[in-house]
Amino acid sequence: MKRAAVPLSRVAWRNRRFSFSRGGGLEELTASIEKVGLLDPPELLNKGGRYIVIRGARRLQALRRLGRKHVEAQIFGEDEISPFQAWSRNFHENRAFRNLNPAEGCTALRQLADLGLSPQKIVSGYFPLLGLPRREGGFEAYLSVAHLPDTMLDLLADGAITLGTAVYLATLGESERRSAFRFLKKASLSVGRQREWARLVADISVRDETSVPALLASVSRAARRRHGQFGASALQVLRERRFPSLAARRRAFQRLLRRLRLPPGFQVTTHPFFEKGELHVRFSASGEKEYGEALVRLERLGREDSFQLLMEPGKRPPRK
Amino acid sequence: MRFPIRKITIHPEAAGSSVARTVVEKCPGVPVVTAARPSVDPGDEGHSKDTVFITPRKGRLLKRCPGTSSYVCCGYRVLNLVTGCPLDCTYCILQLYLNQPCLVVHADWEDALRELDELIAKHPGRVVRLGTGELADSLALEPLTDMARELVPRVLRRPEAVLELKTKTTFVESLLDIDPRGRVILSWSVNAEEVVRADEKGAPPLTARLRAAAEGRRAGYRIGLHFDPLVRFPGWERSYSRAVEAIYDHLREGDIAWISLGSLRYPPALDAIIRRRFPGSHLPLGELVPGLDGKLRYFRPLREEMYRRVYRDIRRRDRHAEVYLCMESPEVWRSSLGRSPGSTAGLARCLDAAAIAE
Ligand code: SF4
Numbered sequence: 002m003k004r005a006a007v008p009l010s011r012v013a014w015r016n017r018r019f020s021f022s023r024g025g026g027l028e029e030l031t032a033s034i035e036k037v038g039l040l041d042p043p044e045l046l047n048k049g050g051r052y053i054v055i056r057g058a059r060r061l062q063a064l065r066r067l068g069r070k071h072v073e074a075q076i077f078g079e080d081e082i083s084p085f086q087a088w089s090r091n092f093h094e095n096r097a098f099r100n101l102n103p104a105e106g107c108t109a110l111r112q113l114a115d116l117g118l119s120p121q122k123i124v125s126g127y128f129p130l131l132g133l134p135r136r137e138g139g140f141e142a143y144l145s146v147a148h149l150p151d152t153m154l155d156l157l158a159d160g161a162i163t164l165g166t167a168v169y170l171a172t173l174g175e176s177e178r179r180s181a182f183r184f185l186k187k188a189s190l191s192v193g194r195q196r197e198w199a200r201l202v203a204d205i206s207v208r209d210e211t212s213v214p215a216l217l218a219s220v221s222r223a224a225r226r227r228h229g230q231f232g233a234s235a236l237q238v239l240r241e242r243r244f245p246s247l248a249a250r251r252r253a254f255q256r257l258l259r260r261l262r263l264p265p266g267f268q269v270t271t272h273p274f275f276e277k278g279e280l281h282v283r284f285s286a287s288g289e290k291e292y293g294e295a296l297v298r299l300e301r302l303g304r305e306d307s308f309q310l311l312m313e314p315g316k317r318p319p320r321k
Numbered sequence: 322m323r324f325p326i327r328k329i330t331i332h333p334e335a336a337g338s339s340v341a342r343t344v345v346e347k348c349p350g351v352p353v354v355t356a357a358r359p360s361v362d363p364g365d366e367g368h369s370k371d372t373v374f375i376t377p378r379k380g381r382l383l384k385r386c387p388g389t390s391s392y393v394c395c396g397y398r399v400l401n402l403v404t405g406c407p408l409d410c411t412y413c414i415l416q417l418y419l420n421q422p423c424l425v426v427h428a429d430w431e432d433a434l435r436e437l438d439e440l441i442a443k444h445p446g447r448v449v450r451l452g453t454g455e456l457a458d459s460l461a462l463e464p465l466t467d468m469a470r471e472l473v474p475r476v477l478r479r480p481e482a483v484l485e486l487k488t489k490t491t492f493v494e495s496l497l498d499i500d501p502r503g504r505v506i507l508s509w510s511v512n513a514e515e516v517v518r519a520d521e522k523g524a525p526p527l528t529a530r531l532r533a534a535a536e537g538r539r540a541g542y543r544i545g546l547h548f549d550p551l552v553r554f555p556g557w558e559r560s561y562s563r564a565v566e567a568i569y570d571h572l573r574e575g576d577i578a579w580i581s582l583g584s585l586r587y588p589p590a591l592d593a594i595i596r597r598r599f600p601g602s603h604l605p606l607g608e609l610v611p612g613l614d615g616k617l618r619y620f621r622p623l624r625e626e627m628y629r630r631v632y633r634d635i636r637r638r639d640r641h642a643e644v645y646l647c648m649e650s651p652e653v654w655r656s657s658l659g660r661s662p663g664s665t666a667g668l669a670r671c672l673d674a675a676a677i678a679e
Contacts, residue, residue, distance in 0.1 A: 138597065204605070207603075207606060243608075244610065244620070245608070246620050246623055247608060247620050250622065274610040274612075274620065274621070275620070275622075276650075277613065277652070
């Protein structure tokens with residue numbers, strides 16, 4: 002190993018055999034290098050005059066941002082360090098200071114596989130260190146996440162999409178993935194809702210034998226016709242398509258309620274999935290007189306056809 | 322014919338049991354290990370289905386059917402002599418319940434008869450309906466264990482007891498020379514052929530089950546049928562009509578003590594297991610919503626539609642069989658069958674009467 006100044010133009014930026022860092026703004030690091038200089042030199046592997054990053058990928062990016070042409074680095078020759086040793090140096094240095102984010106975890110897993118470690122060894126020896134939850138079929142799923150395009154991995158690293166969503170995106174074909182990704186960006190769903198989104202899209206497309214792009218295109222059209230934020234509307238459209246009978250029943254229930262013209266202060270609800278033919282009527286009254294009047298109204302309400310229908314969720318309510 | 326067994330583990334305390342002897346005798350060439358734990362890889366779900374572990378029981382063997390108070394239950398008593406099943410149905414609840422990753426045979430199963438005697442003594446004069454098909458298929462291991470063959474005569478010595486053996490298999494041979502005296506019901510879980518093919522891996526086709534039922538009937542057994550789980554898929558109406566037709570091609574009105582109808586339902590935790598173990602299955606894609614007991618089940622009007630339709634088909638062919646719903650509310654009973662037993666006790670009374678009706 003020797004220390005030398007290396008032109009940044011000779012760094013093999015795309016070669017990510019050993020480095021996996023992703024996510025988190027570079028601003029702070031760039032500012033600090035600008036102010037106090039580079040304290041810890043990156044480590045590079047000299048491969049026939051091109052330099053593969055072992056450690057310090059983010060520092061190198063910061064230098065490039067600062068417009069520097071050279072970097073003072075520790076250089077290893079190919080005969081000085083094995084690929085696994087190079088990977089381990091970077092991995093353990095990172096792990097000493099922080100936990101890996103899921104995009105980094107999946108990339109590191111892929112690197113281990115590329116280095117020839119068996120899936121069993123990776124699962125038993127590295128899963129907890131990579132910050133990846135154990136799950137059935139996890140190895141293959143995470144490996145496929147590591148092959149997602151950079152834009153998606155960046156979103157995963159920043160927490161804009163969940164690991165579950167990334168796993169789902171990785172199961173899709175190229176064009177399906179692109180349309181799903183476009184949709185997700187536009188919908189800007191919270192992390193919690195992405196999970197539901199992925200499950201709904203997967204279930205509907207399999208059940209209806211529809212391609213993901215076709216499904217999402219029609220959901221987008223339907224969502225745009227509704228009021229409100231696109232993501233929330235799209236999710237609602239998906240829910241209704243996934244549970245069409247339940248959605249129809251809920252719409253019918255609302256229609257009946259509207260037809261009843263409930264007096265102010267009255268509220269009628271039922272079991273969220275109509276499992277029980279029970280209605281819950283709430284009203285507020287201040288004072289004995291108001292209470293008596295409310296009871297009279299309630300009695301009148303109970304005699305209305307629409308009210309009776311509300312109690313028989315199995316029956317199809319008549320349309321006006 | 323039997324399901325393939327590749328390994329037998331016998332707990333040291335069960336080594337001298339008669340069931341251990343029978344199993345070993347019936348599996349020549351299969352490696353036998355004596356150990357306090359079965360040696361199976363718990364991650365390997367398929368492998369566990371060909372490993373038998375013979376062990377003393379832990380806890381009581383005779384229990385109440387674990388129905389919930391939100392729905393009307395059949396009020397059955399379950400004898401857990403075996404846990405685990407060599408079949409592999411997509412919807413099987415055992416995937417969630419069992420933590421022993423193999424087929425467990427309780428060596429001291431005869432203790433269950435003592436528990437049964439205690440129960441009979443507590444409720445003199447009452448019919449006790451019991452079955453062995455809650456944590457296992459009642460007959461799937463019969464060619465290995467002869468347990469049903471041993472159990473039937475012992476139960477018959479107790480006049481209050483009615484035994485139901487529920488299966489999807491055709492393994493009735495060991496029972497055909499026993500006189501069931503009208504108090505043993507051989508039951509089959511039946512379904513549309515599409516469901517059998519897609520979601521009952523390892524189970525014989527419907528017609529094979531019905532041929533076995535006809536054989537059982539000829540030997541004097543009364544027959545029970547369980548359309549459970551009813552599954553919705555494109556064309557389910559005609560498929561279930563065909564299944565009902567097939568039943569009466571093999572059995573006559575009067576042969577059948579009862580027919581239960583139950584729709585697909587399972588705890589939410591099973592959903593992930595089904596998706597993982599059976600990625601091609603359409604079962605989780607149904608319109609399943611949480612019921613009163615928290616289990617996922619078809620949205621109520623969809624269940625009612627299925628019950629009405631299958632009930633109508635049955636009643637066209639059979640006016641006598643007691644048809645009941647499994648784990649449904651009185652409201653669903655009324656809107657589907659036009660009547661309701663009102664409660665678990667009410668349904669239990671109907672089934673007790675049907676059990677001794679012959
Ligand atoms: S036959 Fe019954 S116990 Fe066996 S796998 Fe199927 S559902 Fe489970």
